[in-house]
Amino acid sequence: MVSLYSKAAVAVALLAAASATAFVPSSSSRRVSVDPVQVLYMNKKKKQRPNANNLSNKGFGGGSASSATSSSLESDILIRPKTTPNFQYAGSIRPGLQSPKRIVPSDKIKLPDYALDGQPKNRPALFPWVIETKKPEEIEKMRASGRCAREVLDLAGREIRPGITTDEIDRIVHEATIARGAYPSPLNYHNFPKSCCTSVNEVICHGIPDDRQLQEGDIINLDITCYLDGYHGDCSEMFVVGGEAAADPVAKRLLQTTYDCWVKAMNFVKPGNDYKDIGAIIEDHVTEEGFSSVKSFCGHDILHYRNSEPAGKMAAGHTFTIEPMICENGASYLMWPDDWTATTKDGGRSAQFEHTLLITPDGVEALTGKIDTSPVQFWERDSKIHKGFWLGTTPSAKELEKGLNSNLINST
Secondary structure: OOOEEOHHHHHHOHHHHOOOOOEOOOOOOOOOOOOOOOEEEOOOOOOOOOOHHHOOOOOEOOOOOOOOOOOHHHHHEEEOOOOOOOOOOOOOOOOOOEOOOOOEOOOOOOEOOOOOOOOOOOOOOOOOOOOOOOOHHHHHHHHHHHHHHHHHHHHHHOOOOOOOEHHHHHHHHHHHHHHOOOEEOOOOHHHOOOOOEEEEOOEEEOOOOOOOEOOOOOEEEEEEEEEEOOEEEEEEEEEEOOOHHHOOHHHHHHHHHHHHHHHHHHHOOOOOOEOOHHHHHHHHHHHHOOOEEOOOOEEOOEOOOOOOOOOOEOOOOOEEEEOOEEEOOOOOEEEOOOOOOEEEOOOOOEEEOEEEEEEEOOEEEEOOOOOOOOOOOHHHHHOOOOOOOOOEOOHHHHHHHHHHHHHHOOOO
C-alpha cells in the first residue's frame, strides 16, 4: 500500500527502507481523540458524546490491549471523510463513512516507528541507485513477513463478494494480521486511517475502506502490507466481485494485460540488469493491448513506464516491489479531498498487482508468492506469458512452482 507516491515524494517509500528499527512504545498514556464534527452516531437512541479521557489506553488506537477485535465504540460511530463542496468525482465511486482506526494491542505487537504519531522516522537513501543489500538473517525475516502478507491477502480475498463492505474486509485483514503477531503496515502511516487499501473500479491506489457495499462486476485491488519482526511484507492482487462470470470483456482484458505485463517485468529481474528497464517492459506490453500505464506514481523507486531515470543495477540481496498500475483508458489521475484516494481522471477502471521480490545470485524470488492454499485466478490460468502461479525464476522457485501448479491448475 504505502509504496505509491509522486516522484517528488519517492524518498519516503516504505519498503525501500526495509527498516529493522521498530518503535518501542513509551509508558505514557495514549488516548483516542474524536473529532465531534466528523462523528456520526449510527444508533437511533440518543448517544452521549464519548469522553476521550474515559477510553482505555492500553492499546494503540485507544482500545484494550487484550483484544484485537472491533471495540463497542467502533460499532456505534462512523466518521465522514474529508470532502470538498461540489468536488467533481470522475466515476461512480464515492467516499463512504469510515469506522474509527482499529485497535492494535501494543503489549503484544511490535509497532513500526510511525504507529503512534503517523510519521516514519527511518528514511531511505537519498539517491535511488544506493540500494541496501540484505543480510541472510534479514532475508529470512522478510520471508516471514512476506508469508504473513500472503496468508492475510488470501484469507481476505476469499471474503470478497457482492454485498460485503470494504470496511468489513479491513476488519478481516486487521484481525488476521494481529493473529499472526504482525502490525498492519498501512495503519496510521502518514495518518492513513485503515489497515489495508481497497481500490475499486476507477480507484488507482490508496482506496480507504468504508461502508460502501461491493457490487457484482466491480473489480477491486486488495493491497496488504504486514510488519513483522521489523520488516514489511507487501503484496496486492485483483479480484472480480462475483467471480470470473461477473467480469465484462474489457475488465477481463484489463486484468489479463496487467497480470501479464507484471510477470514479464518480474521475469526480467536478475543481477546486473538495470532497474530503469522495468518500466519499458511494462509500458510496451500494455500499449500494444490498448491500455495505459500510470506515470504520476511509482512503487518503491521503480518507475512503471519507459524512462531514462538512473535507478541503479540489480544485485543479489536487493529487495523491492514491482506494482504496475494499468488503466483501461487514460492514465491521468484525480486526487480526492481525503489526500489519499487517487482515481483515473476519466473514470476508467484501473488494475494493479504486486509482489515483494528478492534478487538472488541466480534470479529472483517472490517473497509474497502464492502458497498451496492460494486461489487460482483466471488470469493465471489463461496467461500466455506464464500459466499458473509465478513464484520466481530461481531453480528452487521453479521447482516449488511446478509442484503447486501441477496440483492447482489441473483441479480448476
